Amino acid sequence: MINATKRKRVIAYLLLLVFSCYLAGAAGLSAHFIDVGQGDAILVCTPNGSTLLIDAGPRVAGSTVVEYLKKLGIHEIDVVVATHPHEDHIGGFPAVFESFSVDRVYFTDHEHTTKTYERFLDAVNASGAYRVRAVAGKTIDIDPEVQIEILSPLDKRYRDLNHSSVVLRLTYGKTAFLFTGDMEVLNENELLAEKVAVGADVLKVAHHGSSTSSSMVFLEQVSPTVAVIMCGSGNSYGHPHREVLDRLESLHVEVLRTDLLGTVVIESNGMELTFRSKSGS
Numbered sequence: 587m588i589n590a591t592k593r594k595r596v597i598a599y600l601l602l603l604v605f606s607c608y609l610a611g612a613a614g615l616s617a618h619f620i621d622v623g624q625g626d627a628i629l630v631c632t633p634n635g636s637t638l639l640i641d642a643g644p645r646v647a648g649s650t651v652v653e654y655l656k657k658l659g660i661h662e663i664d665v666v667v668a669t670h671p672h673e674d675h676i677g678g679f680p681a682v683f684e685s686f687s688v689d690r691v692y693f694t695d696h697e698h699t700t701k702t703y704e705r706f707l708d709a710v711n712a713s714g715a716y717r718v719r720a721v722a723g724k725t726i727d728i729d730p731e732v733q734i735e736i737l738s739p740l741d742k743r744y745r746d747l748n749h750s751s752v753v754l755r756l757t758y759g760k761t762a763f764l765f766t767g768d769m770e771v772l773n774e775n776e777l778l779a780e781k782v783a784v785g786a787d788v789l790k791v792a793h794h795g796s797s798t799s800s801s802m803v804f805l806e807q808v809s810p811t812v813a814v815i816m817c818g819s820g821n822s823y824g825h826p827h828r829e830v831l832d833r834l835e836s837l838h839v840e841v842l843r844t845d846l847l848g849t850v851v852i853e854s855n856g857m858e859l860t861f862r863s864k865s866g867s
């Protein structure tokens with residue numbers, strides 16, 4: 587039996603958790619495409635107040651991600667997904683693990699030889715978070731109203747780390763999101779060959795809008811209403827590539843770019859989507 591004071595404290599804590607969720611996104615589910623310059627960091631807040639962080643941007647943006655989450659009143663992260671070991675995706679994780687308790691971490695068994703990857707592993711190990719191998723076919727359960735399926739990578743070795751990217755399809759009510767990391771045409775073709783359901787209203791465009799991803803046939807299958815491109819303004823790769831922008835335009839997809847808009851927030855009430863940008867530029 588817990589006494590009345592303790593019970594009050596527990597209730598206050600639960601209310602705080604629920605309030606964090608409302609701060610994070612009043613309309614059911616919210617996806618925050620955080621402006622980290624050239625890199626990915628996406629926070630998803632689900633209707634029951636759970637949090638999912640997909641990538642944490644480059645090392646220099648670690649504090650940006652931490653501050654963004656703190657401003658939303660977030661104290662702990664339920665699930666972290668590291669899509670693949672490149673610096674522009676995992677460099678910010680050590681700062682995140684230092685600042686928040688994390689329950690579960692999903693990442694693949696594709697390793698890298700860099701100091702950045704070592705630091706990422708050290709941070710994961712020090713956090714005590716439960717480690718889960720990310721591979722196609724698994725689901726991530728954080729909210730009974732939200733389904734999250736891992737579509738890629740398949741259970742095989744990929745030579746290019748981009749190809750090992752964790753790809754997630756999230757559905758909430760009638761709305762769906764596809765988070766693609768830096769997957770490339772090779773992965774898109776694998777998904778199409780396996781006839782995996784890739785349809786989504788919101789597409790996080792793979793690999794910062796590089797033309798090595800986002801083939802026309804794949805975009806047609808996804809058939810998004812909105813495409814989010816995460817890249818840094820004036821980046822040295824020329825992302826997003828003209829070909830990808832042209833393909834999206836020909837399919838009448840609304841394109842939201844973090845290099846032009848800053849952080850982009852898309853909310854779903856299970857039926858409809860609304861979006862806003864945070865820089866106001």
Ligand SMILES: [Zn+2]
Nearest residue numbers: 672674768793
């Ligand atoms: Zn990248």
